[in-house]
Amino acid sequence: MLYTIKKIGLMAVTATVMVVGGTAVSAAAGDSAYDLKKNEWPHAGPFGTFDKAALQRGLQVYKEVCSSCHSLKMVAFRNLTDLGYSVDEVKAFAAEYEFPAGLDDEGEVKYRKGLPQDYFPSPFGSEEEARESNNGALPPDFSLLGKSREHLSMFTPWNSIYGEDYIVGILTTYHEEAPHGVEMAEGMYFNEAFSGNQIAMAPPLFDELVEYADGTEATKEQMAKDVATFMYWAAEPKMEERKKMGLKVIIYMTLLTILLYFVNKRVWKRVKKGEDLV
Template identity: 45%
Template sequence: MAALRVAVLAGSGRGLLRTPTAMKTPKANMSFASLPRSKKVALTTLGVVAAGGAGLALMLHQSVKASELELHPPHYPWSHAGPLSSLDHASVRRGYQVYKQVCAACHSMEYLAFRNLVGVSHTEAEIKAIAEEFEVVDGPDESGEMFTRPGKLSDYFPKPYPNAEAARAANNGALPPDLSYIVNARHGGEDYVFSLLTGYCDPPAGVSVREGLYYNPYFPGQAIAMAPPIYNEVLEFDDGTPATMSQVAKDVCTFLRWAAEPEHDQRKRMGLKLLLGSAILFPLIYYMKRHRWTVLKSRKIAYRPPK
């Protein structure tokens, strides 16, 4: 049996040695002309539909774009723009004051409650005092009637108008947008909002603006129904910061960034923790990988032909 096994192995070894070095493989001859008629029609139809869809999308994109006079907002060096930078909470506090005294007359923030400001820009006692300044409709009571009460921490910011129709009627048909997520809803974010607030100017020669509208090159269409909302010394900050136009716009944009992304600081804090943990975990995983694979990667495979 041993002699037979040796003979079989020797024969298989000689067979391997006699294997030709070059192997013939079938060549794939795939071309459009060799395809069946049904596949040709299907591919042609698919190409026409794809090209037509791309052209239609491009035409729609060009049609909804504003005119060539529209300006794109520049990128401003926000203090919270860095990957590990937090919001300026003093600016958030001033931004809420700007919203309360200037913006809240027309714009709502229906997704933000008074309690959200606790520990962010104000203390709990300060927010309770601010909430109690508003009269909130509540009810019904035991007799089935609605009543008004001072605001509480759980109440949301009051709306300036009872409904959208009343808002349009008070603003010549224009509906003031809700500002809860306006920074995320506009291309450019806080850069766009800052440029819009500070970009009011006289229309250039040859451009006429309808009565009741104002020229703003950063607004799509350049004609906006909102009058210039801020100017120098439009209000007086509680902390004594000079209320210049740029300072007021910067603070309200920071407040709107926090309103649209309340988890901003927590998200970056968790990212920093993940980076610190990865700095310890990744070297350990690499060492384990080298330890596990060192036996396989350091082995040598040698072929010893039979004698």
């Protein structure tokens, strides 16, 4: 009888965890009926590392496609060395941008070339300008967006949603026309993964929209995965260092635990024999 009660209780807990996990995944997917596709990410997991080639391609997609609307205000050019670029390459990249440098003798704003210590500039001068250019919507900053939709479930890891999966879903599930019976607001686009399925951003990616420097075929899906990887790096650029430090801490704590076990065993062995510990 007791075994039956325990079994029923365990089944109830399992069912609850699965329901809660499924609900959280649905929320992470933006409260949409669309089921986000789970992708394999090299940087996922406790030992994952960033794919440097994917990061560089993602930066290229951001620069050539996304940067016209989305800022990256928390990332400095000098951070791009983490992507595998040399210091000289970073300097050349930064020099492609211009920044205000005070006023000249005639009272006009003068500009200077970007430096590695500068941060990516915003494409708009103000929030009002940004909204006016995007059908009233404010394009989000890309600095932390890669982790804003992340849901990692301890009890249902098969249902875990990564922020990259959500980004890929957004970028690849536009419909040319809304499904029958769905009334779209003016200037909005139907997107399966977006909350409410109506999004102000026009479809940003098309096959062969960019020409990758490394020769990779620039399909819509490939570009979506690359820019999602880049956005995740932007949100957590020290991820690899954190994982390495975590591994060292685990090894240290394991060795310390073993040492303390034998010390404890030796001390209590003497206590049990009635020996003087001093």
